[in-house]
Amino acid sequence: MSKKIKTVFEQIHAETELKENTKAYIARQYREDPKHKSSVRYIKYAVACACVILISLTAHRVYFTATSKISIDINPSIELNVNRFNQVISVNSYNDDGKELAKYLNVRYQNYDDAIQAIVKNETIAGLLADDELITFTVAGSDSGQANKILSELKAETADQENAYCYHASSRDVQKAHEAGLSFGKYRAYLELKKLDPAIEADSISQMTMREIHDLIHEYSQDNSDPSEGTSGNAHHGHNGNGHGNKNGKGKHRNSE
Numbered sequence: 001m002s003k004k005i006k007t008v009f010e011q012i013h014a015e016t017e018l019k020e021n022t023k024a025y026i027a028r029q030y031r032e033d034p035k036h037k038s039s040v041r042y043i044k045y046a047v048a049c050a051c052v053i054l055i056s057l058t059a060h061r062v063y064f065t066a067t068s069k070i071s072i073d074i075n076p077s078i079e080l081n082v083n084r085f086n087q088v089i090s091v092n093s094y095n096d097d098g099k100e101l102a103k104y105l106n107v108r109y110q111n112y113d114d115a116i117q118a119i120v121k122n123e124t125i126a127g128l129l130a131d132d133e134l135i136t137f138t139v140a141g142s143d144s145g146q147a148n149k150i151l152s153e154l155k156a157e158t159a160d161q162e163n164a165y166c167y168h169a170s171s172r173d174v175q176k177a178h179e180a181g182l183s184f185g186k187y188r189a190y191l192e193l194k195k196l197d198p199a200i201e202a203d204s205i206s207q208m209t210m211r212e213i214h215d216l217i218h219e220y221s222q223d224n225s226d227p228s229e230g231t232s233g234n235a236h237h238g239h240n241g242n243g244h245g246n247k248n249g250k251g252k253h254r255n256s257e
Contacts, residue, residue: 062083066089067083069141070112070137070150071138071139073135073136073189073210074134075095075210076098076124078098078183080112080115082112082146086146089108094181094182101124101125105122112150133210133211134164134209134214135210136167136185136189136210137164138166138167138188139151139168139169169184180203181203181206182206190202192217193205193213193217193220196217
């Protein structure tokens with residue numbers, strides 16, 4: 001039996017008491033009226049059907065519950081909802097380009113690593129990356145172990161890509177991002193930019209590319225820095241310090257050269 005299927009059934013609870021009560025009821029009915037064996041068989045059949053339905057409903061709920069989310073932002077902004085078995089159960093888009101990209105994606109029920117590969121290889125995304133755009137992967141989830149594993153894998157796989165960045169986000173940030181109409185990956189960048197420009201609004205960056213947002217952050221940081229300190233051209237890694245650029249921790253900025 002597949003370990004994934006076995007895990008589903010291992011997580012089905014609250015059946016022991018139901019079974020014991022049912023057995024006791026059937027035995028009592030049989031003792032009180034042994035002539036009605038057909039009724040007992042009917043009850044057994046009904047209980048068996050009820051158990052099958054209960055198992056099916058529980059397994060469905062377990063499978064279609066997202067335990068981690070991966071926000072992928074370049075300008076298309078999409079989020080992958082991942083279940084406890086590391087499979088993508090749905091894809092959400094958070095701007096016009098994201099909606100257009102989602103039309104051509106067929107990544108539901110794929111493992112998240114296969115889904116991410118398919119997205120990066122998509123003609124639109126590949127073209128943007130070839131044109132020196134930035135891509136960010138931001139991970140959040142109720143299952144911290146799974147979310148940390150996904151983030152670690154993404155960092156390792158993008159370590160040599162100077163235009164790829166990886167971040168962690170809290171469940172609170174996810175909720176606030178969705179309330180603002182942004183993916184939580186772009187919302188993280190928005191919070192960083194808002195520290196430098198308090199007047200910036202969430203809807204003003206919804207259609208911006210991550211390159212444009214990062215360049216704005218870099219520009220404002222240059223303006224607010226002490227001239228005597230000079231400039232390093234380093235990429236910014238987010239308010240929580242969990243960002244990840246290339247293996248040297250540096251990103252490429254059009255305006256930093």
